[in-house]
Amino acid sequence: MENRQVDADQAQQWVHSGEAVLIDIRTMPEVMALEIAHSLYMPLSLVSAKRIEQLQLTEDKKIVFFCRSGNRSASLLEAQPNLHGGNIWSLQGGLLSWQRRGLPVATKGQQAISxxxxxxxxxxxxxxxxxxxxxxxxxxxxxxxxxxxxxxxxxxxxxxxxxxxxxxxxxxxxxx
Missing domain, CATH: 1.10.287 (Helix Hairpins)
Structure with missing residues (x-):
């Protein structure tokens, strides 16, 4: 499969223009502490073609999966490259990269043990x-x-x- 990594700035542009949706695949304790504003949540263990279909996204809409560092989302793309017709991407550097770029995040104020x-x-x-x-x-x-x-x-x-x-x-x- 070709490299389907997207940097935080490009992903944010896609989301802002309506070309893409962000899906957070981290665990619930991670999400409870910090999330990318307006992202969807689907833990890695539940990601499947059926769950993606339930989102009712058009095939031309890109899905950008992300985790903390980008490793889990990159592994997901390797394991399931044909999800959503293959129009899937991994946020390079994950949430850490998104934060470093100063892009919008939301804190939920609930610190949980990872x-x-x-x-x-x-x-x-x-x-x-x-x-x-x-x-x-x-x-x-x-x-x-x-x-x-x-x-x-x-x-x-x-x-x-x-x-x-x-x-x-x-x-x-x-x-x-």
Whole structure:
């Protein structure tokens, strides 16, 4: 697939002229803290041809996906290049680039702990707890410690974290 990266200034021009719509694919905690004004929200895990169709956009309208840094949106374009007839773009540098250019953002005033930090806190707590229980109650608990360590190893190697996927289902991590 050809390079479908668009810089923040060009994306803003497209949106202002009605040529494009911005779709935020970040997690809900990220969106709760800061968003691009007038963007639509569709978390990465829910992006599909059917969901895009439900937006009822004409095929000539460009869709510019964005995340924090541009990595997730670029990966989305690689994974699903034919969404919306292929008229899809990734915001180069993501929300960070948009902010650096001084383009309009909206703060919602709700600071939430990012999903990544929630995962670190949860797994770290479980490892500490099972190690403590293994040392004080029953050595069998060390098996659970190893299990959580193996989960971290798998997440690092595969880029897929089952704990994060479970945490995304909690009410404060979902759209209202």
């Amino acid at each position: 999903l990544e930090r929630q995962t670190h806190i949860t797994v770290g707590s479980l490892i500490l707890l099972t190690a403590f229980l293994g040392a004080t109650i029953n050595p069998s608990f060390f098996g659970a410690t190893a299990f959580f360590g193996a989960g971290l190893l798998f997440a690092g190697l595969s880029g897929t974290c089952m704990m994060a996927k479970m945490l995304m289902k909690l009410p404060w991590n979902r759209a209202a």
